[in-house]
Structures are given as structure tokens and as C-alpha cells.
Amino acid sequence: MVVKPEREFYLVELGMTIRNIRLSKGMTQLDLSSDSGIPLSQIGAIENGKINTTIKSLVKITSSLGVKVQDVISF
Secondary structure (H helix, E strand, O other): OOOOOOOOHHHHHHHHHHHHHHHHOOOOHHHHHHHHOOOHHHHHHHHOOOOOOOHHHHHHHHHHHOOOHHHHOOO
């Protein structure tokens, strides 16, 4: 039997990176949600490493943050 970790490390790293960039730009999760068109609950889940987001959502998030996708997946 394979035991699956509760949260994959790369999802946690991605979320932490997004959160750190968002905070460095003085944005709230609500700001990012409004700018990207992604629901607030989804932003929170992504930042907490609880969901595996789509490339489409990742592009929207990075565009709203003013960074490249590569900047958030360099782990």
C-alpha cells in the first residue's frame, strides 16, 4: 500500500511562492482574486497547497502579480 502525503511538497512550495510575491506587492487575496478572476476560496486553497491548480489559473495569477509563470515554479 502506498501512503500518499496529505499535500504534495511542490503544491506547498507553489502556494508559498505565490503568497510571498502577493504580499511583497502589497496585495490581499481579495485583490488577487479580483484582478485574476479566480474565486477567493480558490486563491486561498492554492496558497495553502491544498489544490493542484490549472495552468490557465496559474497564468491568470502570475499575470495579475506582474511576474512570469517561471518565477513561481522554479522549485
